[in-house]
Amino acid sequence: MKLGELSTDETAAQLAGAGLALETGPFAVNLRCAAPGAAAFIRLLYPEHRVATGEVVHTDVAVRPHFNRRRPWRREAQLHIDDRPLMQALPRRFAAPMLEWGLNFAIGSRAHHLLILHAAVVEKNGRAVVMAAVSGSGKSTLCAALVSAGWRLFSDEFGLIRPADGALMPVPRPVSLKNESIEVVRRLMPAAVISPPYHDTAKGTLAYLRPPDDAVRRQFEPAMPAWIVFPKFRAGAPLTATPVPRAQAFADLLANSMNYIALAERGFAAMARLVESCPAFALEYSDIPAAIAHFEGLAAGETAA
Amino acid sequence: MRRWRVTGCRPDLIRLWDDQCVLFNLSSGQTHQLNALAEAALRIMMQRPMAPSEIAEALAIELETEADPAWVQQFDQLIAEFDRLGLIEPVP
Numbered sequence: 001m002k003l004g005e006l007s008t009d010e011t012a013a014q015l016a017g018a019g020l021a022l023e024t025g026p027f028a029v030n031l032r033c034a035a036p037g038a039a040a041f042i043r044l045l046y047p048e049h050r051v052a053t054g055e056v057v058h059t060d061v062a063v064r065p066h067f068n069r070r071r072p073w074r075r076e077a078q079l080h081i082d083d084r085p086l087m088q089a090l091p092r093r094f095a096a097p098m099l100e101w102g103l104n105f106a107i108g109s110r111a112h113h114l115l116i117l118h119a120a121v122v123e124k125n126g127r128a129v130v131m132a133a134v135s136g137s138g139k140s141t142l143c144a145a146l147v148s149a150g151w152r153l154f155s156d157e158f159g160l161i162r163p164a165d166g167a168l169m170p171v172p173r174p175v176s177l178k179n180e181s182i183e184v185v186r187r188l189m190p191a192a193v194i195s196p197p198y199h200d201t202a203k204g205t206l207a208y209l210r211p212p213d214d215a216v217r218r219q220f221e222p223a224m225p226a227w228i229v230f231p232k233f234r235a236g237a238p239l240t241a242t243p244v245p246r247a248q249a250f251a252d253l254l255a256n257s258m259n260y261i262a263l264a265e266r267g268f269a270a271m272a273r274l275v276e277s278c279p280a281f282a283l284e285y286s287d288i289p290a291a292i293a294h295f296e297g298l299a300a301g302e303t304a305a
Numbered sequence: 306m307r308r309w310r311v312t313g314c315r316p317d318l319i320r321l322w323d324d325q326c327v328l329f330n331l332s333s334g335q336t337h338q339l340n341a342l343a344e345a346a347l348r349i350m351m352q353r354p355m356a357p358s359e360i361a362e363a364l365a366i367e368l369e370t371e372a373d374p375a376w377v378q379q380f381d382q383l384i385a386e387f388d389r390l391g392l393i394e395p396v397p
Contacts, residue, residue, distance in 0.1 A: 247325030247338055254336060261334055265318065268329035268336060272320050 004047025012039035019060065021052035025160070025171030025219050026114070028052035029106055032062035035077060035095030042099065044195060045174040045208055048216035059110055061102035063095045081106055097198050097206060100174065107158060107171065108258045114169060115270040116258040119159030121168055122151035124299045127226035128168045130159045130274070132256040135203070138233030141181040142291060144209055148189045149292045153215040154223075163263065163270040166277065167222040172215040174208035182207045188288065227298060228253070228280035239290045241281045249280035308354040309384055313392035316351060319344065332391035346383055347392065354396040357381045 003011070003022065014020040016034035020042070030052075031042065059082060066078035066089035076089040079102045086105060090098065108116060119132040120143035129146075133139040143156040153172045154160075160169040174195070177185050182197060182205065193210035228249055244252065253271055254260055260267040285291040313332035320327050326344035329336055339347070345367070346360050355363070357380040364380075365372035387393045 245325065246320075246322035247327050250320075250327050250336075251338060260336075264334055265329060265331070268318060272327070275322075276320070 001051050002047065003049050003051055004043065006043070006051070008039050008043060011043050015039055015042065019062070022046060023050040023052045023219075024103070024173055025155075026169050027058050027107060027111065027171065029058060029103055030060045031099055031103075032060065032064075033095055033099055035063060035065075035092060038063070038096045038099065041096035041195060044193060045210050048211075048213045049219075059106040061099060061106055063098045063102065065092065079105075081109075094198060094201065097195075097201070097208070100176070100208065103173065104157060111160065112259050112262050113163075115161040115163060115260065115263055115267050117159035117161065117253060118157070118256045118258060120156045121154035121159050121170075122146045123154060123168075123170075123223040124151045126223055127299065128154065128223040129227045129229055129295065129298075130168070130225050130278070131229045131231050132159065132253055133231050134256070136178075137231055138181070138285075139231055140175050140177060141184055141233065141288070142231050142285075144175050144177065144181075144185045145188055145288045145292055146295055147175070147212060147215075148185075148192075149296065151295070152218065152223075153211050161225075161270050161274060162222065163266045166224065166270060166273045168225055169222050170215070170219045172211040172219050174210060177207050177209055179204045184288065185209060225274055225278050228275065228278045230280070230282045232282065232284045233286060234284055235286055237284050237286045239283070239285045239287065239294060241283050241294060244280040244282055246275045246280070249275045252280075306356045306358070308356050308359075308396045309350065309388070309393040310354040310396050311347060311351045311387075311392060312394050313390070314347065314351075316348070319348070330390060330392055335390070337390060342379075343383055343386075346380060347387065350393065357384045360384075 015038055019030040019032040021028055021030045062080040063077050066076040068074045068076050075092040077092045077095040078089045079086045079098050117132055119130050120139045121128055121130055131139050140156040147153045154170040156175040158171055195208040197205050197207045199205045313330045314328055318329040321344055324341045326339040349363055361372050361377040361380045
C-alpha cells in the first residue's frame, strides 16, 4: 500500500500510535509523531512511498513532546531514535521536519552494510553522478535542478554504495532546500510540490521538495556510478570543471564519508573501486542552466569530465 | 642489522594512481597517502623482512640511482615513519 492511499486521519492515527513504517530505498523506518501537521507533512512529501508490511523495520524515529523544566512555558519536541533521545529539544513547530532529520540520522548512523557518502546522487541512462560536498555547497540545489531536467533522483543527501559490486542504491526522499534555493527551485520547477517553509532553523529557512513519483517507484533500482563531482556554488563564477586526480578524489570522498572507518577494508575497497571506475572533477558554477547543460553533455558523451 | 616486516598492510590494500599512493592500514584502520617512493619501499618490504639499508640498495638498483648516504638515510626516516603509523614491526 502507498502512503498516499491512507487518509490524513489514518496517517495521523498511525503516527500517533504504534507508528507508520515507511519503505525508503533499502530501509524500512518506523515513524512516530503526534504533533499537529506531522501527518499532512508526511502525506505531502511521501505519497508514493510504500507503507512497510512490518516484518522488518530497521529503525524507529519518534518525535515526542518535551517538557522543559527550566522554561515550562516553552512548547518543545524531542527527537528519539530507537527510543533514545537525540539532539537538544527544539520548538514544537519543527516537529514535522524533525522526522526528516531523524530519518537522516537513522540512515547515516545505522546503514553500515553500505558505504555512505554525504553526497547527492542522480542518474540518467543508467549512469549515476555522485556529487559529494559539505552542506552549503549548493549540492541539493544542483540536485533539484538536475531532477528538473529529467535526471532520476537517488538522494540529495546520501550516496549509498553497495560494497559487493559498487552499485549506488537509491533512497529517494524529499530534497532539503535552504534559504535562497527554495525560490530558485520554485522557479525551475513551478509544478513541484514543496512543503511550507520552516524559518529560523539552525540552517536558516528550510523547505522540502517532494521526490518525483518515478524516482520513488524505481527506488529499488540501483545504478553504477559514472562520474564523481565536487560541486561548489560561487555567485558570479563562470562554470569550470577541473579534473581531480584519483588520490585526491579518494581523500575528498573520505572527508565526505559517514561510515568509511566502520567498514574498514570493505570501505577502502568500495572507495577505491569508485574512484577507479569514474572520472572526478571539481565543478564551480553560479548559473544553473549552464550547470544542467554541462551534465547533459556528460550524459550525451559530448563533454569530457 | 635490524630488519622490519610489514604487518599493517597487504598488496590488495594499496592503490597507486599516477605518483600518489593510497593505502589502508590494517593496524590502525586509518587510510594514508604516500608518495611513489614510500609505496615502492613498502611493497618491497612485503616480499621479505628488510633493513633500511637493504631497501635503499634494492630500490637504487630498481630505480637506477646511486645509493649515496643521503639516499640511504631517507629510508631510515621512512622506516621510522612506517613504524610510527603501525605499518611495520621489527623482526625479533
